Amino acid sequence: MTVAGVHSTPQGAVPARSPATSAAGLGYMAWLYLVSRRVPAALGLIAATAAVLAAALHWRWSIAGGPAAQQFIPLTLEAASAAIVAVTAYGPFGETERATGRWLPYLRLAVVLALTAAAVGALAAAAAAGDLPGGALAMLRNVAGLTGTGLLPAAAVSGAFGWAGPLAYLLIAEGAFAGSWTTPWMWPTRPPHDLGGALCAAAVFAAGVTLITMRGGRDHRAG
Amino acid sequence: MTAATAAPVRHAPGGARAVPLTAARLLRIELRRNAMPWILPLIAVLFWFDSYRPSTSQPPFWILRTFWNMGQGHTIIDFGPFVAGVAAWMGSRDGRRGMADMVTGTARPRWVAQLATWGATAIWAVVAYLAFVGIMFAVYAHQGLLGSPPWWWVAVGAAAVTTFSAAGFALGVCFPSRFAAALAAFGGFLLMMLSSQTGFSHTSGWAQILPTNSNGNFQLDSGVLYPYLPDLPIARIMFFAGLTVATVGLLGLPARAGGPWLRRTAAVIAVAGLAAAGTAVGLADTARLSARGMDISALHDAASDRPTPYTPVCDHAAGVPVCLNPAYRRWLPDVTAALRPVLTESAGLPGAPTRTTQIGATYSSGDGAVPGPGLTLSGRPPVLGIPLGALNLPGAFGSTAAELTQQLQVLFVHAFVIPGAGSGTPGQLAVQAALLQGAGIPLKAQPSALTDYGLPSWARATQHALTNGRQSANGVGPVTGPVYAAAQRLTGLPPVSLHAWLAAHLTALRAGQITLAQLP
Amino acid sequence: MNVEIADVTRRFGRTEAVAGVSLETGPGVFGLLGPNGAGKTTLLRMVATVVPPSSGGLRLLGRDPASYAGRREIRRRLGYLPQNLGYYSGFTVTEFVEYFALLKEMPAGQVPRAVAAAVERVDLGAKARAKLRTLSGGMLRRVGIAQAIVNDPELLLLDEPTAGLDPEQRMMFRALLRDFGQRATVVVSTHLVEDVGAACSEVALMDQGRIVFHGTPGDLVARGQESGAAGDAPLERGYSAVLAAVRSGVAARS
Numbered sequence: 001m002t003v004a005g006v007h008s009t010p011q012g013a014v015p016a017r018s019p020a021t022s023a024a025g026l027g028y029m030a031w032l033y034l035v036s037r038r039v040p041a042a043l044g045l046i047a048a049t050a051a052v053l054a055a056a057l058h059w060r061w062s063i064a065g066g067p068a069a070q071q072f073i074p075l076t077l078e079a080a081s082a083a084i085v086a087v088t089a090y091g092p093f094g095e096t097e098r099a100t101g102r103w104l105p106y107l108r109l110a111v112v113l114a115l116t117a118a119a120v121g122a123l124a125a126a127a128a129a130g131d132l133p134g135g136a137l138a139m140l141r142n143v144a145g146l147t148g149t150g151l152l153p154a155a156a157v158s159g160a161f162g163w164a165g166p167l168a169y170l171l172i173a174e175g176a177f178a179g180s181w182t183t184p185w186m187w188p189t190r191p192p193h194d195l196g197g198a199l200c201a202a203a204v205f206a207a208g209v210t211l212i213t214m215r216g217g218r219d220h221r222a223g
Numbered sequence: 224m225t226a227a228t229a230a231p232v233r234h235a236p237g238g239a240r241a242v243p244l245t246a247a248r249l250l251r252i253e254l255r256r257n258a259m260p261w262i263l264p265l266i267a268v269l270f271w272f273d274s275y276r277p278s279t280s281q282p283p284f285w286i287l288r289t290f291w292n293m294g295q296g297h298t299i300i301d302f303g304p305f306v307a308g309v310a311a312w313m314g315s316r317d318g319r320r321g322m323a324d325m326v327t328g329t330a331r332p333r334w335v336a337q338l339a340t341w342g343a344t345a346i347w348a349v350v351a352y353l354a355f356v357g358i359m360f361a362v363y364a365h366q367g368l369l370g371s372p373p374w375w376w377v378a379v380g381a382a383a384v385t386t387f388s389a390a391g392f393a394l395g396v397c398f399p400s401r402f403a404a405a406l407a408a409f410g411g412f413l414l415m416m417l418s419s420q421t422g423f424s425h426t427s428g429w430a431q432i433l434p435t436n437s438n439g440n441f442q443l444d445s446g447v448l449y450p451y452l453p454d455l456p457i458a459r460i461m462f463f464a465g466l467t468v469a470t471v472g473l474l475g476l477p478a479r480a481g482g483p484w485l486r487r488t489a490a491v492i493a494v495a496g497l498a499a500a501g502t503a504v505g506l507a508d509t510a511r512l513s514a515r516g517m518d519i520s521a522l523h524d525a526a527s528d529r530p531t532p533y534t535p536v537c538d539h540a541a542g543v544p545v546c547l548n549p550a551y552r553r554w555l556p557d558v559t560a561a562l563r564p565v566l567t568e569s570a571g572l573p574g575a576p577t578r579t580t581q582i583g584a585t586y587s588s589g590d591g592a593v594p595g596p597g598l599t600l601s602g603r604p605p606v607l608g609i610p611l612g613a614l615n616l617p618g619a620f621g622s623t624a625a626e627l628t629q630q631l632q633v634l635f636v637h638a639f640v641i642p643g644a645g646s647g648t649p650g651q652l653a654v655q656a657a658l659l660q661g662a663g664i665p666l667k668a669q670p671s672a673l674t675d676y677g678l679p680s681w682a683r684a685t686q687h688a689l690t691n692g693r694q695s696a697n698g699v700g701p702v703t704g705p706v707y708a709a710a711q712r713l714t715g716l717p718p719v720s721l722h723a724w725l726a727a728h729l730t731a732l733r734a735g736q737i738t739l740a741q742l743p
Numbered sequence: 744m745n746v747e748i749a750d751v752t753r754r755f756g757r758t759e760a761v762a763g764v765s766l767e768t769g770p771g772v773f774g775l776l777g778p779n780g781a782g783k784t785t786l787l788r789m790v791a792t793v794v795p796p797s798s799g800g801l802r803l804l805g806r807d808p809a810s811y812a813g814r815r816e817i818r819r820r821l822g823y824l825p826q827n828l829g830y831y832s833g834f835t836v837t838e839f840v841e842y843f844a845l846l847k848e849m850p851a852g853q854v855p856r857a858v859a860a861a862v863e864r865v866d867l868g869a870k871a872r873a874k875l876r877t878l879s880g881g882m883l884r885r886v887g888i889a890q891a892i893v894n895d896p897e898l899l900l901l902d903e904p905t906a907g908l909d910p911e912q913r914m915m916f917r918a919l920l921r922d923f924g925q926r927a928t929v930v931v932s933t934h935l936v937e938d939v940g941a942a943c944s945e946v947a948l949m950d951q952g953r954i955v956f957h958g959t960p961g962d963l964v965a966r967g968q969e970s971g972a973a974g975d976a977p978l979e980r981g982y983s984a985v986l987a988a989v990r991s992g993v994a995a996r997s
Contacts, residue, residue, distance in 0.1 A: 038401060045402055052413075063420045076416060080409040087405050160312060163405035164265060167304060167412060171269050175277070244851035252842055256833045321829030325890075328791045329846035330818035336846055482811035 026103075033107045037088045043118060045084050050122035053077045057130025069177060071133040075188050078142045079170045081119040083163035086150025086208075088115060090159020090217025097216075109213040116147050116205075138192040145187050145201030146170075151208025159217025245331075246339065253343030259309050263351050270301045270355050275362070282618045284550065285370040285446050288363055293376040296435035298356060299383045300415050306348040306384055307391030308408030313344045314392035318399025332481030334489060337396065337474055345388040352384045353377070369550035370446035375456035382463035383434050387411055389470040396474060431455060431517060432462050432507040442516045443612030444583045447550045449530055452516035454523055455507065462503035469496025515583065535580065541566045543607075545579040551611055554627075558611070561628035564662040565635045572722070573729050574639065576600060576607035584613030597634035597679050607635070615675070629672050632662045637681065642733050646684030650737040652706050656689060657713035657721065666710055670699045709739045716743060744769050744802075745898055745928035746790060751799030753785050760785040762952035763799070772924035774943035774960075775932040776982060781949040783932040784826050784902055790930065791823040791900050804897055819848050822896035826903045826932075828887040832876035836867055836886055839875060843890040861893040864919065866912070881907035888916070892923070899929045905938055917942040936978040948985050956985045 034040065053074060055061075061073045089112065091097055097104065120143050124136050132139060149169045154162030176186040184190060190197030274292035281287040292298050314337075317326055326336060356377055363372070391407035398406075415435060422436025430436055445451045475481065475489025510517040515528060535546035538555050541563040547555050562579065569575040582599065599608035615622035615630055636658045641647035647655065660666050666689075673686040691704025713721060724743055731737055746768045753761040761782045775783050788794045789801065792808045804820055806813035830839060840861055844854045862871050865885040875883065884907045891899060901920075905913045920942040923929050933939060939946050940960050948956035948963070956963065960978060967980030970987070 041400065041402065045406070061417060061420070063416050063423075073413070073416060076409065076413055080405070080413075083405040083409060084402060087401050090401075158261075160401060160404065161261070161308075163308060163408055164262060164305065167308070167408050168265055168269060170412065171273055171301065175273055178277070245845050245848075248841065248851055248854065249845050252834070252838050252845075256831065256838065316831065317829075320831060321827055322831070323829075324788065324791070324793045324825045325823065325829060325843070326846065328793045328818060328821065328823045329843060330815050330821075330848040331846045482815065 029103065030107060030110070034111065036091050036093070037111060039088055039111060039115065042084050042088045042115060046081050046115075046119050046122050049077050049081045049084070049119075050126035053123055053132075054126040054129035057127065057132060060130070071138075071188060072174065072177065074132055074139070075142060075173065076170060078119075078123060078139060079146045079166040081123060082116075082143055082146035082150050082166045085112065085115045085119060085147050086154045086162030086165065087160070088112075089151060089154045089162055089212050090219065104216070105213045108216055109209065112147075112151065112209055112212055116144060119143050119147070134192045138188075141192070141198050141201045142188055144205040148201070148204035148206070148208035151212045152204070154217045155208070155211035155215045157218060159219065162217065249336070249339035250343055250346075253339050254346065257343045257347050258312055259306070259344055259347035259351070262305050262309050263347075266302060266305050266351070267355065270298070270359075273301050274298050275359050280618070282616050283366060283368050284443075285363065285368045285372050286443055286612075287616075288368055289373050289376065290437065292359070293373055293380065294437040295419070296380075296383075296415070296433075296437075298352070298380050299387075299434050300412070302348065302352050302355075302380075302384050303387035303415060304408045304412040306344075307387040307394075307411040308404040310341070310344045310348070310388040310391030311395035311403040311407035313340055314395025314397075315399035315403050316340070316395075319401075327479060332485050334475040334480040334485060337392075337480075338471065341389065341392045341471065341474075344392060345385050348384050348388045349381050352381055356380065371450075373446060373451050375451055375453050379434060379456050379459045379463070382460045382467075386463040386467045386470070389467045393470045393474055427510070427512070429504050429508045431510045432459060432504050434459060434463075442584065444610075445516060447531070447548055447612065448533075448581070448583050449515045450527055452513075452518065452523075452527055454519035454527075455510060455517040457522050458503045458506045458510070458519060461506070462500050465496045465499030465501070465503060467496070469493045469500065472496055530583070541579075542570060543576060543578055547581045547609075547611060551581065554611070554616060557617065557624050557627060558609070558631065561631040562607075562635060565632050565639070565658070568658055568661050568722075569639055572639075572725050574600060574605050574733070577604040579607040579609060581611050582608035584610035598631075598638040600638050607638075626675060629664060630675055630678065632659060632664060633672060633675075633678060633682070636662065637685075640729075640732065641681075644679070644681065646681035646688075648735045648737075649688060649706050649709070649739045650742055651732060651735070652685055652688045653709035653713060653739060653742055654725070654732060655685070656706065656710035660710070660714045661718065661721075666707065666714065667702050670702060674699060705739055709742045713742060745804050746773075746930070747800075747802040748786075748790070749800040749802075751786075751789060751796040751801060753782075753789060753794065754797045759952055761789070761796075764949075764952070764954050766947060766954060766957070768928055768930070768945060770924065770926060770928055771944040772920050772929045772931060772942050774939035774946040775930060775949065776934075776936065776939060776946060777949035778986070780951075782952040783949050785952075786949070787823075787900050787902050787930065787932050788825075790898075791821065791825075792817055793823075817898070819894070820897040821847075822891035822894060822899040824887045824891040824901045824904055828883060830875045830883065830886070832874065834875055835872050836862060836875065836878070836889070837871045839886055840890045840893050844893045847894045849894050857893050857895070861889040864892065865889045866915070879907070881909060881912065884908060885912070888919075892919075897927045899923055899927055900932075901929070902932045903934070904931060905933065905935060913938065914941075936982055937976065940976075940978045948982065950986060950989050955989045 056073050056077065063069045063072050089108070120140050123139055123143065127136060127139065146166045146169060149165040150162040151165075153165045173186060173188050176189050181189050184194065184196030184200045187194075187197035187201040274297050277291050278288045281290065317323055327333065360372055391404075391411070394407045395403045418433040419435035421430050422433045422438060425436070426438040431438070442449070442452075469492075472489045472491075472493030472495075476486055476493065478486075480486060480489065506519050506521055509521065510519045512518070533548050536549050536552050536555060537544045537546040538559040539545075541559045543566055545555065545559045545562060547558065566576070597610065600606070601608065609631070615626045617624040617627055636655050637647075640655045640658065641651045646652075656666055656669055659669055664672050670686045670690050673682040673689070675682075686699070688704070688706045689702050689710075690700030691707070693700035693703060716724070720743070725732075728737060744767045746766065748764055748766040751761060751764050752759065764782075764786060775786070777783050785794070789796050790803065792803070792814050795809070801808050803817045806816050808814045808817055834842065837858055841854055841858045844858055845851065849857060859871075862868055865888050867882060867885055867889065870878065870882065875886065878886065884904065888901070888904055891901065905916055908916060917938060920929055920931065924942070924944065931938065931943065943960060946956075946958065946960055946963055947954050956966070963981035963985070964977040965981070966984045967977055967982070970980075970984035
């Protein structure tokens with residue numbers, strides 16, 4: 001085997017795809033990226049979460065504790081959707097993928113934003129089944145902020161444990177509801193139109209998205 | 224690499240010999256490389272926030288400090304979902320790491336290898352749970368809590384954490400996907416939340432099996448006047464153990480798990496586990512609330528009904544000895560001060576108590592109302608029994624000393640004037656209202672006082688009578704009507720005259736023979 | 744005969760990965776050659792009892808792998824290194840090999856010594872306590888070999904075992920193969936014809952799921968000489984000659 005003619009296409013070889021600057025090429029690359037992150041499965045799970053929300057609103061599932069507690073089951077499902085988004089952040093390729101060209105950050109950013117939007121959309125559609133406490137505005141704020149709480153540990157510690165962030169936040173929120181906290185960093189306890197809560201949720205979301213865009217999800221070291 | 228030409232010692236396949244040593248070695252490897260330790264720092268923070276911190280506002284009784292975290296299952300909520308998530312991660316390990324072929328091609332049944340992985344995961348989770356609870360209990364002990372720790376509930380929590388680990392692990396094995404951990408964690412959390420609501424609305428029956436159901440199983444004198452009843456904890460442990468065993472057995476059913484004999488054994492184990500869990504639910508369905516907690520006759524040991532012996536502490540400032548369990552020593556002055564005006568009013572009257580003692584409380588679930596009359600007057604000479612554990616101790620659930628005073632006075636006067644658990648005749652209610660005013664609760668304030676949390680159901684009827692059924696915007700109506708008018712007349716009498724009238728007519732009044740018109 | 748394969752077929756959906764392969768071999772080193780997609784890995788997986796054949800018969804070490812008891816006995820005496828080596832990145836070298844030694848039902852008391860010996864044999868003694876994630880690709884391959892040989896197997900199946908090994912390690916590996924071949928059946932699936940030539944006493948060539956050549960390396964060389972096929976080495980020329988003949992529709996048999 002010699003290096004002669006390495007840069008010329010051998011006779012009969014299947015031609016490689018043209019560089020991914022064409023729309024079709026970009027689209028195909030994006031599709032492969034989506035598949036590698038199991039985004040189709042994530043969309044299915046988000047839809048399932050939305051279905052559970054619809055059932056919860058229809059049958060008025062709630063925990064005891066007054067009006068604030070009415071929000072808690074929907075909030076749990078919003079956090080579950082956020083966790084699903086966070087868990088798609090890491091890829092199976094490791095260094096091989098990180099040592100490629102310029103498209104990876106854009107792909108990460110686009111997929112995270114699109115999945116978050118899909119989660120918000122699915123949950124909003126499910127909210128038509130009943131009375132969602134706080135309405136769609138609160139839900140949008142909650143999902144965005146919770147997604148940020150998942151993306152941050154996914155980028156900093158381990159992509160596979162991105163679900164732990166929203167779950168931990170949810171537990172703290174339970175205490176915040178019980179203690180009638182008013183800090184905007186506990187945005188689920190704030191009214192839907194509250195600017196402070198929205199800004200804090202947006203800040204956490206932006207931080208998570210930025211970190212994921214730049215670093216991607218970390219590989220986990222155990223298991 | 225070497226090509227050693229010395230004759231090799233071919234190792235005869237060991238088969239079933241030295242199984243414990245093999246199991247120990249497998250377990251040791253899995254323990255050292257388990258992912259569970261990674262999540263423990265986060266659980267520790269949440270444990271402090273959600274289980275320990277809210278308890279610090281409660282009075283220094285084991286039963287009250289552990290009501291939120293143990294009685295309502297918050298330690299399980301803090302641990303369980305995270306354990307389920309990490310266990311799912313461990314269960315999906317072979318699928319994620321591409322190890323399926325290599326592991327399948329070994330002799331040891333797949334189920335055995337899985338048991339080692341799950342066992343290590345569960346051991347980490349349970350040891351961490353016990354350690355965190357142990358540290359919390361050590362802090363409580365250092366704080367000098369009164370009563371005794373609820374060890375049975377610690378065992379229930381450990382059993383529940385084991386079940387979460389098994390369920391999460393099984394989910395990971397069946398669905399070795401990156402989403403398995405998230406699904407296990409949030410599914411477990413949602414189940415716990417829904418079970419807390421189910422438990423709250425089901426005060427009896429099968430729902431007693433749920434670990435978040437504190438209705439009726441947390442008698443406030445547990446660990447103080449009586450030992451904790453183990454009946455319901457035993458049923459819950461059986462329930463969780465059954466679910467764990469069933470889940471682990473189900474893992475042994477697929478063809479890849481092992482040979483036919485092993486899979487049949489796994490099926491038997493799964494069925495046995497389900498049977499145990501179902502039996503436990505059935506046992507919980509037979510639970511009945513007794514003065515000392517949930518009594519399940521099939522599991523009940525009469526020895527656990529015996530009160531814990533103690534030497535009472537007494538205060539004589541009220542004119543009659545007021546004696547309490549030494550665990551309640553610091554409230555003795557409050558109780559004595561609260562009873563002093565009503566004991567003074569009743570002194571010398573028929574049925575007036577000669578002594579006050581603490582009796583066991585019966586906590587009634589749901590609205591927290593104290594069933595029956597509350598305080599009791601019984602015996603010859605009459606002894607006043609105070610179920611102090613059921614009353615609003617200052618600091619407990621936000622109660623104040625003023626609320627305890629008010630509650631004690633209302634309960635005493637009711638017990639003194641109206642026999643039994645009924646709400647009383649109009650004549651009795653008017654006398655009750657007059658005596659309460661004499662003790663320091665004005666007539667106009669009594670409708671509000673009668674809505675206090677922790678009063679028996681007759682309090683509502685009394686309030687209704689005093690307001691003649693009228694309600695204002697805040698739900699408490701102004702005093703009006705014939706009962707109020709009669710009470711007003713009584714309070715207009717000189718205290719000596721009222722005392723003399725009561726001395727002559729109290730027996731008839733208690734018998735329901737005195738009408739409003741016959742009151743002075 | 745340690746390996747008796749009778750008209751074995753394996754299908755995955757509509758794809759016939761192995762199409763009617765018959766083969767017998769005893770102690771010694773048996774090389775399995777073939778282009779990508781020839782069915783070598785699938786055949787090896789069937790012999791490793793990881794996947795069952797769709798049809799045909801297998802008899803390994805005198806036992807029928809179709810029965811659970813037979814399969815278990817085979818697996819106790821089996822060493823298998825798949826082409827794609829999965830591993831638990833947090834395990835150390837010793838833990839990984841020990842894990843598989845225990846899964847192979849080696850007597851627990853003998854495991855530590857056997858693990859140490861296997862790790863030394865693949866020249867990873869200095870890395871025994873290193874986590875797998877810290878190892879190079881070649882070292883990981885050697886860890887895979889270590890777990891395959893830890894139980895001193897009677898049937899050793901190696902799929903692309905020398906991938907990532909440097910030339911010196913490849914030479915030592917061939918010596919290890921020859922040593923094992925003296926008392927066990929070793930089946931090596933590889934692209935590297937020089938590995939076959941250096942270590943194997945028998946070789947089969949697969950193409951499109953079928954055995955298209957079975958004989959000694961010398962026989963394969965002779966086929967190359969007869970046909971004058973292209974190749975840098977005699978075995979390569981034999982390899983090319985057989986494949987060319989097959990693809991031109993002429994059955995090649997030794």
